[in-house]
Amino acid sequence: MKPSLLLTDLGGVLLTNGWDRNTRRALAEHFCIPVPVMEECHRLTYDTYEAGKTDIWTYLDRVVFFEPRPYTPQEVFEFILEQASPIPEMIALVKELKARHGFKIGVVSNEGREIAEDRVRRFALGEFIDFFVISGFVGMRKPDLGIWKLALDIAQVAPGEAAYLEDRRMFADVAATLGLRSVWHRDAAHTREALAALGWD
Numbered sequence: 001m002k003p004s005l006l007l008t009d010l011g012g013v014l015l016t017n018g019w020d021r022n023t024r025r026a027l028a029e030h031f032c033i034p035v036p037v038m039e040e041c042h043r044l045t046y047d048t049y050e051a052g053k054t055d056i057w058t059y060l061d062r063v064v065f066f067e068p069r070p071y072t073p074q075e076v077f078e079f080i081l082e083q084a085s086p087i088p089e090m091i092a093l094v095k096e097l098k099a100r101h102g103f104k105i106g107v108v109s110n111e112g113r114e115i116a117e118d119r120v121r122r123f124a125l126g127e128f129i130d131f132f133v134i135s136g137f138v139g140m141r142k143p144d145l146g147i148w149k150l151a152l153d154i155a156q157v158a159p160g161e162a163a164y165l166e167d168r169r170m171f172a173d174v175a176a177t178l179g180l181r182s183v184w185h186r187d188a189a190h191t192r193e194a195l196a197a198l199g200w201d
Contacts, residue, residue, distance in 0.1 A: 002199025
């Protein structure tokens with residue numbers, strides 16, 4: 001039986017990552033912040049931001065503005081947002097398969113609230129995605145099984161009725177322990193083949 005629900009990550013599948021190591025390095029170089037210092041501050045506090053325990057301004061205070069800077073938090077935040085871009089072939093694939101097979105789509109993603117809000121709006125994701133379960137809103141982060149369970153509860157489907165796209169192999173494997181039909185995404189061609197094998201050709 002082919003699934004009735006597609007769950008997907010955002011960063012690395014439909015969009016570039018919102019705030020990964022490469023983006024942090026670009027920001028550190030652009031704003032002349034020593035990379036090791038920024039990475040250590042990030043490591044100590046990012047979990048609290050991504051889980052919705054703090055906002056982006058508190059996070060930036062801890063990671064960038066722990067000493068005076070000749071630029072503003074708003075400038076840094078805008079730089080972060082500008083790094084995002086869509087992955088057109090994957091968005092086209094998901095839209096095509098949804099139109100053909102009529103399944104629902106939900107996002108399960110680890111992202112901070114403000115970054116996620118901008119990405120959802122900027123790339124008009126609500127036009128084809130039915131619901132979003134994002135760590136900064138729900139207070140859980142992958143690989144916490146609760147975040148996938150919440151998505152299944154929202155959709156009211158059993159795990160075996162859902163496929164899941166994820167570019168991080170560990171998260172794909174963890175989701176599979178719930179019974180989700182996980183696809184480890186590496187590129188659009190392989191993912192198309194994997195979804196066809198589930199009945200979405």
